[in-house]
Amino acid sequence: MAYLAFSNFKPTKGSVPFRHFDQLSSIVWRARNLLEKRTDEQVESMVSVIDDMIEDYFRNAKEEEIERLKSEGKYDCLEGDEDGNFHDIKSDAEGDLDYPTAENTREVDALEMIVGTWSNIFGDETPEPLDHEYFAALALSKIGEIINSLEYTYDYKTRQFEKRDPKQSVESYTYRRAAEKAIEAMEAVVIAENKRETDRLESRYKRLLDEAKEHASVALRKHIDEQVQAAIEDFKNRQKEEARNNGRLAHKDLESHKSLVLEDWEKDPSAHRSADRAAGFYVDWLKEVHGVQKDYQPRTVSKWIREHARAKGIRLR
Known part of the structure; x- marks a missing residue:
């Protein structure tokens, strides 16, 4: 919210x-x-x-x-x-x-x-x-x-x-x-x-270059502009790639945690009265037994269990 x-x-x-x-x-x-x-x-x-x-x-x-x-x-x-x-x-x-x-x-x-x-x-x-x-x-x-x-x-x-x-x-x-x-x-x-801080350094860098360009040829000024712009874009792209990598790692973690839950649940599907009850148990189980840092919503874990039960033909109570 x-x-x-x-x-x-x-x-x-x-x-x-x-x-x-x-x-x-x-x-x-x-x-x-x-x-x-x-x-x-x-x-x-x-x-x-x-x-x-x-x-x-x-x-x-x-x-x-x-x-x-x-x-x-x-x-x-x-x-x-x-x-x-x-x-x-x-x-x-x-x-x-x-x-x-x-x-x-x-x-x-x-x-x-x-x-x-x-x-x-x-x-x-x-x-x-x-x-x-x-x-x-x-x-x-x-x-x-x-x-x-x-x-x-x-x-x-x-x-x-x-x-x-x-x-x-x-x-x-x-x-x-x-x-x-x-x-x-x-x-x-x-x-x-x-x-x-990056914005401040970029602004300072450009100001110094502008001062230098006053004494440079047209071709050199163009070359300087291109090099500066390329460096800025490269930095921004590296920041975005780091964010993408963080997302990929989170996705891998999610699949690993999902597998842990479903493998344990399938050992005894009748151990919990419903998928929702099981979800409440496994949210804490991931933390306490496997040391998982991410805090999953019970509805997410319940969805995993319902879909897995449907795929395996296991009838939920």
Whole structure:
């Protein structure tokens, strides 16, 4: 619920609870320093754009994968209708494919792939956000999500947050999810700081070159421009490739964790009353038995089990 991230936390002002993670205040201070000229409303708009663009990124990636499968004649991986139109990927085939999804790609890695591909987000004369500002905004949204989950509970009927009783313990699952978000927030703010420093160096480099070009021939000036632009593009491409590699590693981890769950579940499918009950067990089992850091949603694990049972002809209770 990223759109609720700032319900109980203002991105540009206010304190952060210390009792859960000491590092949160440092992350917030560093992110705010990168956004010192922005208002709360502008940061919230930036996060809204990030959400929309990441959603588009995943949707476009899936559409491209569908077209690739069609072109290679792999229709057994696709869902079709009675008219012979193939419009989706079969759920039991998704695990064997290598394309970015919300399950195998973190928001910070997805943002690395698409940042800078949109403009005029405020619709007025407000200066456009620089790339590093988007990552700082993402970091703050993660902090807001952490505060929502650890300091409040959310009533889906009333759509209101209620303050937690300080004496009430936080569920282990919720706490682990918050820890993952804290790590992602830290990574986002580090990327933001690196990008700002890169922008400063690039600006300084260009200024020095401009001074040198005043005394150079036309041909030499053109050559310098081409070399500088090539170096900048190479750096940006290397950053994007690193983000792609992070996504591929996450995909491999997901398949490994899925196999662990299904192999154990298949030993005794009747050990759990339902796929949902089994999912609740295996979410903790991955953490406690295999030391898995990623925090899977129970519905994701339940989906694995249901699809595996269907493929194996195992009847669920």
